[in-house]
Amino acid sequence: MLSASELKEQVKAIGADLVGIAGVDSPLLREHGEEPEKLLPGARSLISIGVALNKAAVCSGNLRLDRYDTICVYERLNHISLETIRILARQGAGAISVSPYLPIDMRGESKGMRGEINHKTVAAIAGLGGIGLNLLLITPEFGPFVRLGTIITDAALSADQPLSENPCDLCGLCQNACPAKAIREDGTLDYSTCASYLLRNGLPGIIAIARKMIGADEKVVKGIIYSPDFWDIWQSTVSGSFYSCSECISACPIGFDKSSD
Ligand code: B12
Incomplete structure (x- = not known):
């Protein structure tokens, strides 16, 4: 069997x-309800x-660039997961990977608010980073600009081992940046x-449109289906990323070599 460090090298490769x-x-896993x-x-x-996000895309203020970056990073995560399972299988070990976001138990x-496994909790225990004020995993290398x-x-x-020090310094920039004011004082x-704002082009958006359509006359229905909002929802659904906010990531000053900022 490969040693842990040999396996880590291969997964990085x-x-x-x-x-x-x-x-x-x-x-810690048990404490956080993971089984x-x-x-x-x-x-x-x-x-x-x-897998690191492209900070320039996340901070671009352009949701299409941001979403496309997320789609690419998730594709890479999916590929790495599949390949890692194969590496382990060649060593005679069984393995299973947990989706980065969907499908999720509804x-x-x-x-839909709890994954099969909480990737942030596992990552914190595995020493990748600490849980920040924005409730995201903050890594020393990439801050929260990382998908898990x-x-x-x-x-x-x-x-x-978990990190001995949490990279988050509680500066509060993420709290102030949240447009939905979803990160509470405590x-x-x-x-x-968070979800209603973040997913306005996802399921909450679809539900809102369906509600407006129920019992509406032909003119109203036409107005809805020919609106850019409706087409945005269609694009999100077919492209695989419907996240319409990344402010609690982009506000974070942690990570990346400061000289390259
Ligand atoms: C459901 C979900 C949501 C929900 C609920 C958010 C949440 N906090 O869980 C909603 C829709 C609101 C959401 C929003 C977002 N999400 Co989301 N989401 C998930 C999903 C699918 C499941 C998370 C889960 O199970 N939560 C359960 C609740 C109970 O856990 P929790 O709130 O995180 O709290 C626990 C931990 O914080 C832990 N904890 C706290 N302190 C410590 C300290 C230590 C040492 C340890 C071990 C644990 C620990 O204890 C808490 C209780 O167990 C994960 C993917 C996955 N399977 O993990 C992605 C995920 C968490 N989301 C992610 C992201 C990026 C986002 C958004 C930025 C949206 C976007 N643009 O993509 C926002 C950010 C919101 C925020 N500030 O937290 C990333 C986070 C990456 C990172 N660097 O942390 C994930 C991991 C997806 C991925 N594959 O990368 N999300």
Whole structure:
């Protein structure tokens, strides 16, 4: 079996910017309600993967550039996950990867607000970064400009340690930048306020349009279906990214070599 450091090297070689390992026996995992063995019986390790976003795209103020970057990064994450599973399979180990965002359980109590595994929690335990005031994983290298994935495996790999210091210095820029004012003073996130704003071109937008259409006359319906908002929703749905805000990422000054800023 490959050692943890050999595996990490191989995962980096296929395109990951950050890789860390958490053990299923980590008490922090339990504290945060994660149960990887329910997803893969016999699970022993979790491999946390980070792929950096293009800061210029996220900070461009142009949602189309921002979304396209996210689509590309998710594609890379999907590719790395699949390849990592194959590397592990060649070593005789079983593995499963958890989607970076969708599909997600819409039926349980959480109604689409909880992933099969919380990638941020796994990444924090695997030493990739700390949870910031914006409730995102803040890495020393890329701040919050990083998308995450997790692979659960039955291979026993030696685990990394969480960072001893959280890179977030609680400057408050993310809180001030949030257009929906969803990051509360107590440092928690108002999920539904964030989601209604963030997903206005996703499911909440579709629901709002459907409601306007119910019982409306032909002229109103025509006005809706020929509006740019409706076409934006169509584009989001077919292109695979419907996120309409990244302000809590772009406001963060942490990460990237300051001299290259
Ligand atoms: C549901 C979801 C949402 C929901 C709920 C948000 C949320 N905070 O969970 C909504 C729609 C609102 C949302 C919004 C956004 N999301 Co989102 N979302 C997810 C998703 C699919 C599941 C998250 C989940 O399970 N949450 C459950 C709740 C209970 O967890 P939580 O709020 O994070 O709180 C836990 C942790 O913070 C943890 N914790 C706190 N402190 C510490 C300290 C330590 C040491 C540890 C171990 C744990 C820990 O404890 C809390 C309770 O368990 C993940 C993908 C995934 N499967 O992980 C992406 C994900 C979290 N989203 C992401 C992003 C980028 C966004 C947005 C910026 C939108 C965008 N442009 O993409 C916003 C940011 C909102 C914000 N400031 O948090 C990224 C985050 C990347 C990063 N660097 O952190 C993820 C990981 C997607 C990805 N694959 O990269 N999202």
